[in-house]
Amino acid sequence: MSVRVQTDDFDINAEIAALTNGRADIGAVVTFTGLVRDAEGSVSEMTLEHYPGMTEAALTEIEAEARARWPLQGVTIIHRVGPLAPADQIVLVIAASRHRQAAFEAAAFLMDYLKTRAAFWKKEASPDGDASWVDARESDEAAAERWGRT
């Protein structure tokens, strides 16, 4: 399965190997890894919630959309849910292609679409016990819009 929603951590090298092992038609692999950020020391825990079923369907659609736009040899999308700590890995996107441009662009596209179209919600807890849901950002919507309508 190239699309996974899981509580477990993931191993980037193992995921790359799963895409590329035994084939010589891939010339470029681009990975994006998202981490729990705590730049101001204000986050002690981040909890990710999703909509089982709909979230996976959206990720599968996003992968199909990327494959329709770029010649891709492989795509992996992994998103974690549940409680995470600062510096933990949240999300992994891998795009594999013959050449780098398609892989770079597809990885960026996959993340822009994932952030605005897949049902995940982040809640941050602070060291003093407060907790708040993260607001959606207009800049993420703008980043997704730049790829144009299909």
Add this chain to the structure above:
Amino acid sequence: MQVLYFAWLRERIGKGSETVDPPADVATPAALIDWLKSREERYVAAFQDVSAVKVAIDQKQADMTTSLAGAREVAFFPPVTGG
């Protein structure tokens, strides 16, 4: 029909899902919200600002005015913040 709530909507309503049987004139998500609000105060608090609420019908993105005819699962949630 099954109604699902996510993130702060789930917290404000106090449950993630429930089975409801609204009257036949509840034909859209907007009408469903009004009907829920008429039943209990916590729905009024949760759905205070409907512009901040998204809806999906049977796991497909929908609008507040989409028909609920034949709907088995209606989900309400805030804008997504994954990645």
